[in-house]
Amino acid sequence: MRKKEKITIHDIALEVGVTASTVSRALNNHPRISATTKKMVLDAAKAINYKPNRIAAALRHGKSKLIGIIVPTINRNFFSSIVRGIEEHANALDYKVMISQSYDDYKKEVATIEALLDARVDGIMVSLGKNTHNFDHFESVLQKGIPLVFFDRTTDKLNVNQVIINDYLSAYQATSHLIEQGYRHIAHFTSHMKIRIYQERLRGYEQALLDNGINFDPRLVVESNMQLDGGQMSTHRLLDNNLGFDAIFSASDYAIVGALQELKRINVKIPQEVGLVGFSNEPFTAFTEPTLSTVDQKAIDMGQSAAALFFEMVNADQRNKPKVKKVLDANLIVRASSKRLQ
């Protein structure tokens, strides 16, 4: 079984009796090629099983039809769903997607940007790492005129297109929900205050308290890494300081599970004694006992929006176009952990 020769447009040209130029134009549906020739070319292409070499095309017109995506970790339902949304939109337009993970490591994020530029991607979509507070590595992307879209973990220090959810409003609604359920001493689990989403969620939390005549007590706001153990530690801090909280609104589902575990360990009744609301709608929030209320971020929508924004940038004339910030609404999902009325 000998190796099949690679078949190129020249083979089609030979077959049809025209030149490669004509074949190329025919394949690209160029208006200056007659319908009959086009048909012959298309038929011949199919007949000899021609596959265009995207690499050659990419070299010629500088488009790789590749989009680079960087997320902190793909290993989260939220991020993998966003990627899914992007992929769906991109594949429909004949683009492929390259995924990289920064693991919340600043250096890796920088290196990944480099790698994507090396790979000559046509655009980059990023959700920032937790430790990224310097944005120089994106400047070179912008300078090269490569479309750049941020989603979810974004920054305002850079003038770029971004897609986010209304973190402020979601937090406001989640907190209001707890208040409606009769909780009054609501704690808040959060993370690095340099990160926009945590700032916003805190802001929504505060405003909801304010609007309902509840005093904001900074001691009830606890920072951690937002992982399971972070949630556990934060819970202990609240307990140890004897702050008498009766609910927790956490900016992360992982942290709220940590709280749930610790509270159950000391026989605190959920939701009767303490109400819990998380953030992200990770699948496991439906698996816990009791099930956890949380905020669904409509990840797939976000991915599709981000992709849509990207393709707008690709098609439109980009010079001096003002950058847009697309804000999606999230969805509070009320489950057992915060429902104590009725």
Added chain:
Amino acid sequence: MRKKEKITIHDIALEVGVTASTVSRALNNHPRISATTKKMVLDAAKAINYKPNRIAAALRHGKSKLIGIIVPTINRNFFSSIVRGIEEHANALDYKVMISQSYDDYKKEVATIEALLDARVDGIMVSLGKNTHNFDHFESVLQKGIPLVFFDRTTDKLNVNQVIINDYLSAYQATSHLIEQGYRHIAHFTSHMKIRIYQERLRGYEQALLDNGINFDPRLVVESNMQLDGGQMSTHRLLDNNLGFDAIFSASDYAIVGALQELKRINVKIPQEVGLVGFSNEPFTAFTEPTLSTVDQKAIDMGQSAAALFFEMVNADQRNKPKVKKVLDANLIVRASSKRLQ
């Protein structure tokens, strides 16, 4: 701020006063280039911030330095961790990774293979979709001589390199563990019997029963989609048929959570009355109440092994090399749901 001209080896050549050929060879550390010239070229390259155009290189020597990965869904800790393992290994060798999801859809899997071939990837690594029982789409990959590695969800109908865990042994150990804990009527949740991993896990389950003098009762083996609802339905089937089971070994973590929920709903005590063991060590198994015993598949190891296998194929002379099947050992993680002794 005008657009920076693209800088190529010709710019370096001009700078140094040699030709592009020499520059190319110098950059690639060709032995016929003098050390001094090499140094000058390297210095100049750095000075003018030269970035090689991988697309051009790819076109010339037919290597894209891209690896395509296809998984059913990235949205599972197991798969995303495998991808992480592959990525780590690949990036270290200056390869990039393109991830695609088949969503367990046969047609999408076929289309994705096409797309990856179109993108001229240098190799493909696949975990098969649940509904893939025809493998013609891989034949064209093999014919083109493109390295192909299967992992986890593999098939023996194709002569390819593969990386799997010892599903048989893991199931044997999990079942044996339940028996040691005093359970005697152990049910098994499984899925499509066309899929290797489920065959193997069933086999291990059976053999463990046999070796411990327990009768194998086919009515205790329940097939489902292995999702949460599948686990719930399977549990009801067991209950409705009044089969008097006292443990479940599930080939999926999702299904075992479904069982856990249903059993708790009717006040069955876990692990006192019924013991549970899942498979995959999804993160949420540590979040449930009680925590779930499960089998850890060492996903990152698997990814790295798969990548290692791939690079062996790339480097070695591939003709007629016998295909290898790399079998990794998994790890039984005993948590509360199956620990009733002591």
Added chain:
DNA sequence: CCAGCAAATGCAATCGATTGCGCTAATATA
């Protein structure tokens, strides 16, 4: 002093597709 050889580099083709420009022939316009 010159053939002989090796080291170092240049020349030019090549990978496959794209595209500006030009050419031919057919059709339209005057």
Added chain:
DNA sequence: TATATTAGCGCAATCGATTGCATTTGCTGG
């Protein structure tokens, strides 16, 4: 009928890096 258009296609350069085959230079040995 002569000129102006236009449709349809070919020529050849191009994208940037690579590489087989020269070519040049320098050195060794006879």
